[in-house]
Amino acid sequence: MEQGMTQPAVRFRGRLKKRVHPVVVAHITQPYLAAGSKLAEYHYEVHDAHVLMLAERELLDKGSCATLLRGLARLRAGEPDGTPFDPETDLYMNMESRLIALVGDLGGMMHIGRSRNDLYATVTRMAVRAELLCVLEATLGLIGAALGAAAKQASTTMPGYTHWQHAQPVTVGHYLTGVSQSLLRDADRLRAAYIHTDECAMGAAALSGTSFAIDRQRVSALLGFGAVLENTYDAVAARDYLVEAGASLANLMVTLSRLCEDLTIWSTQEFGMIDIPEEFAITSSIMPQKKNPFVLEHVKGRAAQVIAAATAVPTVLKGTSFSHSREVGGESAAGIFGAFALTHGCLAMMAELLPALKFNTELMDRRAAESFCTVTDLVDLIVRRKRLPFRTAHHIVAELVNAVHEQSGTVKDITPTLIDRIARSVCGQELDLSPSDVRDALDPRRNVAAREIFGGPGPQALQAMISRQHSRRDEYQRWLASRRAALESARAERAAARDTLLAQS
Amino acid sequence: MEQGMTQPAVRFRGRLKKRVHPVVVAHITQPYLAAGSKLAEYHYEVHDAHVLMLAERELLDKGSCATLLRGLARLRAGEPDGTPFDPETDLYMNMESRLIALVGDLGGMMHIGRSRNDLYATVTRMAVRAELLCVLEATLGLIGAALGAAAKQASTTMPGYTHWQHAQPVTVGHYLTGVSQSLLRDADRLRAAYIHTDECAMGAAALSGTSFAIDRQRVSALLGFGAVLENTYDAVAARDYLVEAGASLANLMVTLSRLCEDLTIWSTQEFGMIDIPEEFAITSSIMPQKKNPFVLEHVKGRAAQVIAAATAVPTVLKGTSFSHSREVGGESAAGIFGAFALTHGCLAMMAELLPALKFNTELMDRRAAESFCTVTDLVDLIVRRKRLPFRTAHHIVAELVNAVHEQSGTVKDITPTLIDRIARSVCGQELDLSPSDVRDALDPRRNVAAREIFGGPGPQALQAMISRQHSRRDEYQRWLASRRAALESARAERAAARDTLLAQS
Amino acid sequence: MEQGMTQPAVRFRGRLKKRVHPVVVAHITQPYLAAGSKLAEYHYEVHDAHVLMLAERELLDKGSCATLLRGLARLRAGEPDGTPFDPETDLYMNMESRLIALVGDLGGMMHIGRSRNDLYATVTRMAVRAELLCVLEATLGLIGAALGAAAKQASTTMPGYTHWQHAQPVTVGHYLTGVSQSLLRDADRLRAAYIHTDECAMGAAALSGTSFAIDRQRVSALLGFGAVLENTYDAVAARDYLVEAGASLANLMVTLSRLCEDLTIWSTQEFGMIDIPEEFAITSSIMPQKKNPFVLEHVKGRAAQVIAAATAVPTVLKGTSFSHSREVGGESAAGIFGAFALTHGCLAMMAELLPALKFNTELMDRRAAESFCTVTDLVDLIVRRKRLPFRTAHHIVAELVNAVHEQSGTVKDITPTLIDRIARSVCGQELDLSPSDVRDALDPRRNVAAREIFGGPGPQALQAMISRQHSRRDEYQRWLASRRAALESARAERAAARDTLLAQS
């Protein structure tokens, strides 16, 4: 074949005689090429796997395949030097043109039995799969940090809040294991998203497969996929895995934003419960006294960004043809890698921030003791000791709180005598509680200690919970390691197959 | 205890002396009561389970518990007659007030060891769990309908489209199994969402559990939950299951919207590939010729509604305290039941519509035969027969298509002679293909038949795929049945425990 | 004409011989009829206007038109009794069928020169226009409430917060006029949305107008529209006004959510700056001490609902044909009235809550005085008195704050002596500030008083601002009144034209 033949491929336009309009180059092909180039490594992996399979299936002779693999290696190494990619076409056609430049028209053989549709579908899945593992790892990192902090603060009491009002005493450890329990479910969702991502589209070609006798399972295995995405129409059309991945990130970021809201308010001068470490704060350009917890704010704001990025995916896909198009194959993934990066960054920052937080334990203890957050246990005490209905006991204590409030008193002013006075007016009887019972009921530490209920803040319940969460975390850690091992083993298998082939020819 | 005591509970305001402001009644308490009342049945289930546990744990004597259960039964049956609920308070406080009216102040004992926080958290999970099973059932129904239609249209060829342009021949069956394969992943996500929903919050009380020695596992089991949601802070704070459920609905609806986009365009006069059954169409009030596929449009529009409803959940939760509040406990779920209803309705309509579609098979066959959608196989033929590089063969055929186009010809005008003329000009050689090879390559039915690749449209590949999908569908069907059985068995266990208790007292 | 003719119209299906499928009735036609019926009044207004125009243009004789108008009046009054609407068709076809039942086949004349496409497009605009005026009115109500509260709290100092950290002293009045200034922009956007809504689609018919010589301007005027929506294709296709209306609501609700976040935190025990009035709070079913600011939480959550509802509109429309369809004509508006209701309710509640808030002025003053929020003025003092560069002065004061912090001191411990010690170490010179200058700089009330800058918290600046905002509010108030007058005047014109016509025949 004459040399001239490679010419059209240099700027692949097929039957189209006109070049891409410059305005389209500026707004579509060039930015896509730039973004796509970040995933070039995955393309090479697919090319290697595909060519190896072509050789094994004898769809192309071994010598040609060896030449292609050698050419691909040179391409990957940056050859030919100094030629910028052609911004008028996409990454794959640029790669193929260069391969043809390096190995001759044989380079045009690499595309047998496939199409860009299944190629890009597969490459995006490989990239998303890698991101999911990274985010899962960072999530497990943050869970570890939270459990570590929880263990340290297992006995620091604080007022638990509902509606941002003092509710009942808990411990910092109890709060943090609440957050980490939530994050463990996020880990679960990331794993599920991975499994739906980890299916190989190769061999679907444009949408209907190919009449070449390719081996889809082999290519899938060489790329470390968990399964072949069977129906070839679905293989090029489906992007539900992106919707799912995005939703799993949004869900996770929402939990982080809630944690950050709490830490922001806890670090106000008024709450004073925690000090944000200086490394995670900024000051003001004009107000010298300032220490602003800006990291927390960025995490909250980025939760919104990730929610929006996650919403973009189904919004792009809504109402498109169930097939391949640029909406499906291009735009649907446009924001997902940004969402991964934001999420990963937030997890990484929070995993450093949490262990560095200073808890003002003395103040928190005091506030728990001085607020009315213990009076529910007084209700319970009345129910237990006097067998009054819960609602009646609640009524007595509500009036009691009002009475103390009216005299600008604190919880310390609650005495058996006062209780009896209120009880008489409410239900016509005195309760005759012992001073020590009342004192114990209103002691936040005893309050917490009495909550050894499954999942409660009681010391043993908490330790058991921390230990169970560590076990679950370990389980995800193992699964993560097994996935990484599978990818590594596929890489090794490709290398071995490649070496064998090159040795033979 | 004197009668007067029940008074405060009638309109429960505890220590608050003023009534709820009328503007708040109009915009919050009244609409919430109305919406919440739809879930009253779940409240009764929780009350029964909780009271049974109180009896078993001897936190309340058996006689009192029996009285409570009898009172609850009367309440459920509509007693006391004719009293409307008080719109100034919530469903639970209304129930409790009525119970007190029926059984006396003992009614105030039911709330020992719990709070509205864990109660509503649990009730919402029960309601969502039921909805998830219904939507899963409807999804499996649509998958069944798609597989049935696919089997019938297994050999109806049509042009497969990418970018809404003719791509390569496929069959209707191949397309439909692509859609059903996608829906099977939706089934998987619904199942995962169920598992995260199916955790019991009871016993978390306000947020820190209780000092009463309640049995959280027992209540959970009596309500048929798969697990207890351990950390009690998380139990009242977490709504990630709603985010996940919403996202799974949005993902599913996107797939339906894409199917509907295809069917809408296929049913245009221009495509004419399908006839929408009259039962799923409307005419115009002024244009008598009209048959508008309005169901398809509603499904597409509702995909957008469900995306928005799904987005509302994380948007509500973003930046809230990780705890209980009305944002978390109330607003986060405000749109989710509407999203379930829309999704369920769309699945139900599509499951009826799909089997009723009329495919104009003759026209579709003809269009596949007359378009250029088969020429990729001509490229493959050239590669196979002449060992030309794929890219070169592609180049030849591209020029061939242009040549035919220029003479306003069709694919039928492609002959070995014409091929040779083009090949000569492109690469200086003739190809000498046999007329029968060319004819076969350009025959859409042979095109399809040659695609017996795994997941391809070839008849055997398709049959195997249909059969595998049926197996997967059966698996979800069995899981669904097992979940329903578990809920039924919990119901039976409650009934039995209740009968035993009532018999004893 | 014989009686039998009315039969087909009873259940209008035109050329379609089969009834609507029950599953479609359940999920589409029935719920649409129910929702649409709320807008019936607007339909009657359009019918009247259209028939009056037909008479004026002599497209139908006066007698017939009079009969139609009389029939419409009876319809509106509920005739014929007791027949429920047919759930298989839409509101208009139900109305027409009934009209035919009342006045005979002449009823079928009302639809000359129009279609349901322009009818529903117009009706929805009328409904949205009414909602926009209501929300504008409620917005102006809340602005009034905010300005009233601002005037009362014009001199209550408080620490202004940025990043939830003490920044600089402001007054409550300054904060509240910040919020009301923001709301005035919302009023502006509501007005702009109104103007784009207030265009009449009548006469567009299906999409191409009609060959009857109707008078679009006349119908538009009779319905009080500001303009005719000229291009008829656009008239049935456009729903950008819904996108805009939704966005204006979301924008407004975001401002409310931010106000509510502040009020929520200010009402914590720790901040203690405000007391939420009891009428806007709830207590807990188990924690008797609780007073939860639930209204604020619902407003915050509903901001998210309204954002989602606003997003639903463009999401529905995205990728639809630029024409009429059920996505465009039906689904796009499905959530908008809910968004209006939520927004209206939140505005109404906040307008009652704001004036009822109790500000703990003494505590706020004290906190402003005891925090470091005044030290920026110390920086400014140093710059002014000593001509030191701002950054240098900032540096000195930053070190000063640290020095006081280290000794657990407060702002009261800042003395000229201490300042000099720090200044020496920072820049090698003493500053020699007078004690009274330092005291004044650190006095929050003087801090505020010194900020008579345009838009600042200084007393005169604030009064001027309140007064300017009242003027702007009045302007919107007048515009609102003028719009209502225009609608009323159109109503009167319809009535007069109707009376004249009925009198003539």
Place this chain on the structure above:
Amino acid sequence: MEQGMTQPAVRFRGRLKKRVHPVVVAHITQPYLAAGSKLAEYHYEVHDAHVLMLAERELLDKGSCATLLRGLARLRAGEPDGTPFDPETDLYMNMESRLIALVGDLGGMMHIGRSRNDLYATVTRMAVRAELLCVLEATLGLIGAALGAAAKQASTTMPGYTHWQHAQPVTVGHYLTGVSQSLLRDADRLRAAYIHTDECAMGAAALSGTSFAIDRQRVSALLGFGAVLENTYDAVAARDYLVEAGASLANLMVTLSRLCEDLTIWSTQEFGMIDIPEEFAITSSIMPQKKNPFVLEHVKGRAAQVIAAATAVPTVLKGTSFSHSREVGGESAAGIFGAFALTHGCLAMMAELLPALKFNTELMDRRAAESFCTVTDLVDLIVRRKRLPFRTAHHIVAELVNAVHEQSGTVKDITPTLIDRIARSVCGQELDLSPSDVRDALDPRRNVAAREIFGGPGPQALQAMISRQHSRRDEYQRWLASRRAALESARAERAAARDTLLAQS
């Protein structure tokens, strides 16, 4: 002052002694600095204006101000060479540090009477304002292109579609002026968004203004703002203009997406109504026959991206304190410039694509003539000629269409005889229409010609509409020019004031 003093400013941390944590540098300060640097030019403009005002108000002596302005000019020119910005702090602090390095500690004087809060608030407004003008210009460009194409295709008839079914004949020009009418409303919204953006926050400082006697109006005027944003709390807190700008982009993109959906389907082989110019298409890597309209798909997908970016803004802001924070000042704008870029690109591409479209007028005419899209005029004819009620006439024609369909006929088969046969069966009477009346009614060109209704497709109505739209477009064009002139004039005023000052010192 000694040299050492500049040291702390190099890495401005004020009272914070520890450096920013590396993980925070990686995920926050570094990326923000990179993104922020794109807006550096606006910072310089604000610095110049601020320093000029300081001189005019004699808050700083003229000589110092001149030195600052000279230093700023050197900074802007890239001095000091080769020092990269410090990634641990923000753009402003980097600028100030460099300025101090260039002009000495005097550089620390520039920040008198302001803060980063008002600075960044102002800079973002300047950037958004510039983007709004660009997008408005591009919108007007596309409107011009649409009107040009509409004029060319004013008399090309085509079937108008509703529900993607043939509705009634229109012209291409009518369709395109529908789209441009919609875009004119977008222009209006962009203008409104501009007005709300074009308010100057300078002088608000941190949130409470300053005690320096600065002149906010002067700075505002020197920066070409339309108004000062009065209340200083609002000035740093408000980002509603971003919500509005985002919503206006989303609204616009939705219209583009709808146009693109139509063009996509019209360019299918089946519709064949238009040819997408090759410069706007791509082919397939394996299917040589392909010409894929990929630009249209990207525009549709990007509409979804822009909807999501627009939603991100209120989602970020929801529930934040009404004040300054990093959520408000940083994250809220994170996606807006990307949305502008996408929108601008799509407008630019469509403005090139529209005039280059090839309309297959002959085929469109024929299809309009052969479909049943004209039969509504037959209904109208019957109503006009025979005074039958519209509904009855509709009924007759519906049956007529069915009758022709049953015999696989076309609209050409409709004759007076057939009409009479059907009319007899429907209403017992013959209609006796003249053959020429029937032929005219069914002629799409006459159909269109008869629609000279205001806004209709009739030739004169269309020409009038094109002309009115040109006038409105001119009006926006003039407004755009006036805004650009105002910005230019402010620039000139700054330059003149600067020259005067520099000349004086």
